[in-house]
Amino acid sequence: MSTSKTHTIALDAMGGDVAPSVPVAGAVLAARKGNVNVLLVGDPDAVRAELAKHDTAGLSIQVVPSEGVIREGEPPAMALRGKPRASIAVATGLVKAGKADAVVSMGSTGAAMAAAVLAFGLFPGLERPALGGPFIGLAPRVSIVDLGSQVDCKPLQMLSFGALGSTFSHVYSGVRSPRVGLLSVGSEEGKGNAQVKEAYALFKKSGLNFVGNVEGHDIFADKADVVVCDGFVGNVLLKYTEGLAEAAARYLAEALGPRSPAVKAIADLASLAEQGGGPLFGVNGLSVIGHGRSKAEGVAGGIDVAARCLESDLVRRMRDDLAAVMARSGAHA
């Protein structure tokens, strides 16, 4: 999508499996497409050394120095306190300070979330942000929320996932009246665990286009545009899908030879998560989080996702829609 306005994106140049080379290459790709200023936030020497490998003449890329990185697995809040100048903290801070419109990172999801909560604050009524969006190549328009941010959810948290996912599906994926389903073990009302049964009642009076329970296979059967689940279930599904896709590609490569078109077809499906990432749901600012394994194209894709979210005013619309849904459900938001 070409955006009509130039946006300034703070890119965590130290985030991801191969940093800063991959983020820098991604920034160059994105800047070449135009309509974007990229602020590369990272160790200035390392970032400049990578930049020197590219032809950056005429590109709008600046380097913003930071100190240190927060790695996947470090306790995010504690790490942010210990490394307040880490790349993700500085990049997110640029947005808060009005010097960038959005932050994009392929680094630690937990750190990006914690930095965003700290800098932007949560929408009223939320306890944590949510992670959501499409991640299944074979169901590329189905947004699943939550993908691992919130476990042991209360029904009201599930409802917030539905509201956030519905706005995302509408604003970002262009679905007119997104069908919202609760992931469960049977399609009828009353099927499921205690959490789903309680949430069901809230969804019914939410004003969302609630289509009831959906089962695992319904994700591929166009039954819902937004599938709501506890972050435990969503995270298991996300990682399961990743492992399954890799195993399927290996299996087909062995069965049919590595050059079989089937292997490429499956690998393309599997790499959906690495094609740009998605925005964090529920914070008063735009933070796009991508997969650590993303290549340069994925980083550029993440920058493009950010531009699309900015164009569509996603954050404000999510906040407004969430407040309306919570009010309609009689919930204090």
Add this chain to the structure above:
Amino acid sequence: MSTSKTHTIALDAMGGDVAPSVPVAGAVLAARKGNVNVLLVGDPDAVRAELAKHDTAGLSIQVVPSEGVIREGEPPAMALRGKPRASIAVATGLVKAGKADAVVSMGSTGAAMAAAVLAFGLFPGLERPALGGPFIGLAPRVSIVDLGSQVDCKPLQMLSFGALGSTFSHVYSGVRSPRVGLLSVGSEEGKGNAQVKEAYALFKKSGLNFVGNVEGHDIFADKADVVVCDGFVGNVLLKYTEGLAEAAARYLAEALGPRSPAVKAIADLASLAEQGGGPLFGVNGLSVIGHGRSKAEGVAGGIDVAARCLESDLVRRMRDDLAAVMARSGAHA
């Protein structure tokens, strides 16, 4: 596997999507392989009409009359009370009466479970049976327990899944010391929801070969032979996998043409669940439950599964091992 002894199997001839023709054809296939007597339990006229379509000379197949069928979706306990002569009730009763060694059904899972609990009784300490076994073509030796029988599990129920799955993996799949993992959202101890965290402590002192938490992708990475999860999560994964495999086959057929070997390769993987089914865990008798979509080969496969379970004395060993694990965990079993 050829079994050394002749077993008598009560087959629910009315169970499955295309009954009684598919179960009857499956019984004929199984009986031809020898070493098995099949009692076809169903509407006698309908079953005999199907049998007449096959050459059954010399085969050990008898018809046992029943009245009515319990369909998928009927509340099992209530349906059993209303139809005490239904095929699954009569077939299970034959085992209880010592006239058959095991029951096999491709019909309603809930009805087969309820009939087995009623006729055989549960192992000491269990509240419900569990459903488990391998179901993923790309991880054919990984048993996942529970697949939908028990939701909102207490930690002790999770532990029983681990014990039952471990014995199954050892006795049935031949894994010497099965590695048992808890499905979670992070590999370190302390990651997960409240249920997993509590169960973790029980598993540590269980005497099982507990390998800690495993994540969704670890199912494909040979990290564990038995993966324990709440039935809500297991059922979502089971149905998700089914939907994904179908969608992948459709996708490859469109991308590469329906005759592509990749389509067959994926379809073969997807049909694992239809290749025989698995035994119910936790009842004092052998009940093998298969997929409603199974074809004749799948029904014969289910009969073969039953024979293998009988040969290995699976039920007694599961009961003994469960009692030992529960005792070691200080649990009242």
